[in-house]
Amino acid sequence: MTSPEFLFDFGSPNAWLSHLVLPDIEARTGVKFSYQPVLLGGIFRATGNRSPAEAYANIRNKMAYEHLEMERFIRRHGVTRFRFNPYFPVNTLQLMRGAVAAQREDVFAPYVEAVFSAMWEHPRKMDDPEVFRAALTDAGLPVERLLQRAADQDVKDELLANTNQAVERGVFGIPSFFVGDELYFGKDRLRDVEEEILRRQNAGAGAAA
Amino acid sequence: MTSPEFLFDFGSPNAWLSHLVLPDIEARTGVKFSYQPVLLGGIFRATGNRSPAEAYANIRNKMAYEHLEMERFIRRHGVTRFRFNPYFPVNTLQLMRGAVAAQREDVFAPYVEAVFSAMWEHPRKMDDPEVFRAALTDAGLPVERLLQRAADQDVKDELLANTNQAVERGVFGIPSFFVGDELYFGKDRLRDVEEEILRRQNAGAGAAA
Numbered sequence: 001m002t003s004p005e006f007l008f009d010f011g012s013p014n015a016w017l018s019h020l021v022l023p024d025i026e027a028r029t030g031v032k033f034s035y036q037p038v039l040l041g042g043i044f045r046a047t048g049n050r051s052p053a054e055a056y057a058n059i060r061n062k063m064a065y066e067h068l069e070m071e072r073f074i075r076r077h078g079v080t081r082f083r084f085n086p087y088f089p090v091n092t093l094q095l096m097r098g099a100v101a102a103q104r105e106d107v108f109a110p111y112v113e114a115v116f117s118a119m120w121e122h123p124r125k126m127d128d129p130e131v132f133r134a135a136l137t138d139a140g141l142p143v144e145r146l147l148q149r150a151a152d153q154d155v156k157d158e159l160l161a162n163t164n165q166a167v168e169r170g171v172f173g174i175p176s177f178f179v180g181d182e183l184y185f186g187k188d189r190l191r192d193v194e195e196e197i198l199r200r201q202n203a204g205a206g207a208a209a
Numbered sequence: 210m211t212s213p214e215f216l217f218d219f220g221s222p223n224a225w226l227s228h229l230v231l232p233d234i235e236a237r238t239g240v241k242f243s244y245q246p247v248l249l250g251g252i253f254r255a256t257g258n259r260s261p262a263e264a265y266a267n268i269r270n271k272m273a274y275e276h277l278e279m280e281r282f283i284r285r286h287g288v289t290r291f292r293f294n295p296y297f298p299v300n301t302l303q304l305m306r307g308a309v310a311a312q313r314e315d316v317f318a319p320y321v322e323a324v325f326s327a328m329w330e331h332p333r334k335m336d337d338p339e340v341f342r343a344a345l346t347d348a349g350l351p352v353e354r355l356l357q358r359a360a361d362q363d364v365k366d367e368l369l370a371n372t373n374q375a376v377e378r379g380v381f382g383i384p385s386f387f388v389g390d391e392l393y394f395g396k397d398r399l400r401d402v403e404e405e406i407l408r409r410q411n412a413g414a415g416a417a418a
Binding site for chain 2: 046047048049055058059060061062064065068072167170171172183185188191192
């Protein structure tokens, strides 16, 4: 089967929580997720959607429930590496362009780990260029090459194309997941994502037998 | 353990879908859900929340995804008894007052079944008093007694009290569930509801041993 996809933006705490749990799903199913960098701000502009913090600000009980479900997720999965970023919301445009650059420079996995961690494990003000640069340096990443690549027009265009394509496929927020063409929104759908992967594996095994 | 609670309003299609699935959870866990009639319109007024149809009307992709998840739920649980009500949204004030009246007249379970069915199985325009009356008659319910009771001030007050109490406990929409004081919102939390019931049963068995 084709790799299931994880559409992410570093600005989403629920994307980070998903990222922490995906290795367990990968271990149980034997598949690897394909990480797709997209710009959440661009998705919001294209769809008219807003962050939960904005959309639910004036709805009594709703944000408290969001936090309750976040706590439940953390407890269920034994997450220890999470601290809310005090600078939230962080503008992630440079961080996401950097992710596309890191794909081209073959340092995508360590870049994703370093930037996500600097957002939600040891949170920093990552839309400050100096802070961003320092985080990459601390992680041993090739800072100058990455920043230079991130400024290339074709890198900017690719992030935009990823984002627009996601919206064309039905996405309206982050984290989103695709198993084939089946869209799942939100960290609380990860059980459904895993079941759909297993269902397809079983169907494939049946067809091959 | 105390009964888990199902807070419902007949106007919610997701409450009907939950109602269809609760017997399976009851069979697996051996518990009975306690059905609590509340007025969704009152919850919306108290919290500033709105229906998904209203809140997501101008968000691209969002309602399509809601429908996709509804279809997935229907497929997963083998639901055959569901048709969207062409008169939606239906004002449910009289229907919900009737539910409180039915509790007092000891015909609550058949009333719930009849009114839910007339909303989402064989959908009718249930905020038309004649249609409402006919649906109760067809179900063999004591129409006159119920309508008379439903007009009592203390029945009206009880529905209002149920609704306000729900909001005080953190509710902002329907369907909502409580296992003890743990709130779960939405039909897609029913797996979590079932797990929490089983967790408490196991904890209780451990304590008793």
